[in-house]
Amino acid sequence: MAILFYIFAAVAVIAGLNVVLQRRPVYSALWLIVVLCALAVEYLLLGAVFMAFIQIIVYAGAIMVLFVLVIMLLNAHHEEPTHGSQFAQWLGAPLVVALLVEIGVAVWSWPGAAHVNPPPLRAGPKSVGDLLFHQYVLPFEVTSALILVAILGAVVLARKES
């Protein structure tokens, strides 16, 4: 099982890098589907069957279709690389390395990391629903306000002149 975890983790990381590095937006979107599917396998390995299928149906299915459709509607072509940000080139890479090293040190220096006891998994439809409508009912409701704001924004920024 552990070997499967590492294989799909590597797939997710490589695909994730490709999302960022591809020059054509459509390719980025397609690589994102690979990331999402690899993560779904990781959920399966953890025993969270329900989450794995939700991940495939909602993200890889519904949301990515929307992504690809929008990219095609906008007719986005090859992205031109800019040369404006020397700052990012010279400082970005060292900072990324520094962050990775720091995270690595934090993980290795943690004696508890070797014998983590994961809490009992509650990932079936019943327990997800239970969490969503009891412990997280307020965040759930606030999400609807968030979507309302997004709709308002679309209306304000894209409506026709009267």
Place this chain on the structure above:
Amino acid sequence: MTGDIIRLFPEIVLGVSGILVILFAPFVPPRRQSLLGWFALFGVVAAGAADALTARDPGLAFGGSVSADSFSVYFIALFLLVAGVTILGSIHYLERENLPAGEFYALILLATLGMALMAAGLDLVLVFLGLELSSLSTYILAGYRRHDKRSNEASLKYFLLGSFATAFFLYGIAFVYGLSGTTNLMTLARRVGAAGGPNRTFAAVALLLIFVGLGFKVSAAPFQIWTPDVYQGAPAPVVAFLSVGPKAAAFAVLLRVFFGPLSEGSHMAFWLLWLSAILTMCLGNLAAIWQSNVKRLLAYSAIAQAGYILVGFAAGSADGRSAVSFYLVTYALMNTGAFLLVAQLAGGGEGRTEIDDYKGLARECPGKAAVLSVLLLSLSGIPTTAGFLGKFYLFRAAVDSHLIALTIIAVLNSVVSVYYYFRLIVVMYMEEGPAAVSTARLPGSLWAALAVSVAGIFYLGIFPSAFLEFARLTSNLLPH
């Protein structure tokens, strides 16, 4: 359940009045759009009453994910003040610029709801949703003048960089969850304190990531680069709101996270805050000197002000924290007032925002020049204004924590800042007109908004004790 609802009453009132504004908007004739503004203002006042109600019965709600305590009551009152003053100052502006009013007020109210949830939330999931709610609303508001290229640019820049910063914040939350198995700050505080709990390096990484995410919102260096472009391009009343509201909300979350459960990692965090405070002050003040545009000048001044607030953070003591809370209110009064007045003076299409446009304003409109001077004097920290006392408390907290070098740099910076604030005053009073800015009479609603600002500045500057007592209560970060 009813107890839960009462403790969430201000947020509920804000959300409901935001939705009602949009529902009413189609039925209000185009020439009476100001009615929507008065209704939104009524919603803000009602939320203020609800806030006072929650103060009488503090406690946790919704399974510990929200807390109604003196901290949340104080910050919600601050957000409502900013929202109320901004709405008052926008009523005339929206008519002049012929912008749709309903969505504007609804977005302001919903952004305020998001900020209130950030201050009241004890669960980081809820805090994140509050952050998104306030950010998304302000991204849209920044692009509200959608036929203006600069406004589009401001909105897009703010959106792209803001989303990037939010991702860091989320990554920080993921680390917190990874190290403790919870996103609730109360539970986190218990687990971090327990023996064999999460270690210091891990907490430091989580703090670092959260600081990157929220540091963007407060425009702390080195995440301040977006500020001048966004403040210059966005409609000025929106800047009055977004330069204060989301900033104060992000500072509130930083206070709760840095000095609450994750203080284990704050040994490293201290140097982070120390360095960021110095960078923010110096970059803001030095860049402000060279500006020729008033909105850009105030943008760099806003960066510098964030630096002074970080000095209070670096002090780390209870005094430092209450000084931060106090300064945020004085900053809200000064900055919203200044940007609202600049919006009015800029005239139709916001065409007149260069410093040279203000030449000789004092002779033509002595009232406006005097009000702007008071706001600028307070921003620079002249005694008898609130800005002076706010800075005094911040710097004194730093001295008490033996941060002598930091205090000296902060004082030197505020001396430098006097130069560029006074330059604008000198242009208004000493140089020959005619003033190019709009000299039209101040509309009543804007007059009221400015009166609140100026009265607040003098009240806090001369009789601070009652209010300071209130600010001191906010140094209790987590309910017992």
